[in-house]
Amino acid sequence: MKKAKAKIDYNNTVIKIRGLEKSFEDYAVLRGIDLDLYQGENLVVLGRSGSGKSVLIKLVSGLLKPDKGSIEVLGQDVRSITEKELQVLRIRIGFSFQNSALYDSMTVRKNLEFPLVRNRKHLTRKEIDSAVETVLDAVGLSQTLNQMPAELSGGQRKRIGIARTLILNPEIMLYDEPTAGLDPITCIEINDLINEVQQRFKTSSIIITHDLTCAKSTGDRIAMLIDGQFQRVGSFEEVFDTTDERIKPFYDYNFTD
Numbered sequence: 001m002k003k004a005k006a007k008i009d010y011n012n013t014v015i016k017i018r019g020l021e022k023s024f025e026d027y028a029v030l031r032g033i034d035l036d037l038y039q040g041e042n043l044v045v046l047g048r049s050g051s052g053k054s055v056l057i058k059l060v061s062g063l064l065k066p067d068k069g070s071i072e073v074l075g076q077d078v079r080s081i082t083e084k085e086l087q088v089l090r091i092r093i094g095f096s097f098q099n100s101a102l103y104d105s106m107t108v109r110k111n112l113e114f115p116l117v118r119n120r121k122h123l124t125r126k127e128i129d130s131a132v133e134t135v136l137d138a139v140g141l142s143q144t145l146n147q148m149p150a151e152l153s154g155g156q157r158k159r160i161g162i163a164r165t166l167i168l169n170p171e172i173m174l175y176d177e178p179t180a181g182l183d184p185i186t187c188i189e190i191n192d193l194i195n196e197v198q199q200r201f202k203t204s205s206i207i208i209t210h211d212l213t214c215a216k217s218t219g220d221r222i223a224m225l226i227d228g229q230f231q232r233v234g235s236f237e238e239v240f241d242t243t244d245e246r247i248k249p250f251y252d253y254n255f256t257d
């Protein structure tokens, strides 16, 4: 499905990063990252394995501390807030992990209820049921309500993982390699779902991937992470309209034979 034009509010920056640096021992992974994520935008961070994409997401969510630079998420400075404030902030951020991280011993319903029961203690049974129904419907899997994760395909598990993230109505979604390990048709379905989530839930998202089809289908903007910095940022076409030998092989590998 072709990506519908997103409604992006360029006056509202939900993530603002300036001069971000992070090293492990003497290995400088991130060497000066600047980034603005606008409200309603899907931003894809593309980079090779080990380029620092996951480190970037962990810094944004406060799971890692930067060596230098500033990170503002939903108006809060992640470096200086307390652990308690960080916990509250994290509820406003949805993480979709590579392995979906469902609880194997719980039905789909219980998996989806879990974050609600833990974080929204005042909800009634009816409200919980209704929230579960809404997110299951959003990912097109209403029929799986009473199934166990083991009975689902990899693509379905991925969808349920996304539904479970959506149930807390996050303002920001962080997708870590959403199409990793999926067949090409399922990849297309997940890409479409990411776009549907953007439209329906008005989320702002960072999608980290090395899958160019995913980047092209979901990204309003692409940021290319190479040697610890964003070497190119722009539309898919702008980023790949280059003779840069560090960038061209990405495109050639995916789109030429």
Ligand SMILES: Nc1ncnc2c1ncn2[C@@H]1O[C@H](COP(=O)(O)OP(=O)(O)OP(=O)(O)O)[C@@H](O)[C@H]1O
Binding pocket: 024, 029, 047, 048, 049, 050, 051, 052, 053, 054, 055, 056, 210
């Ligand atoms: N906690 C840590 N301690 C030490 N080194 C780390 C730590 N986390 C990440 N690194 C190193 O930082 C580099 C970037 O890792 P990162 O996981 O961000 O890569 P990535 O771009 O997400 O790769 P992939 O696409 O394979 O998931 C790697 O060399 C990794 O070994």
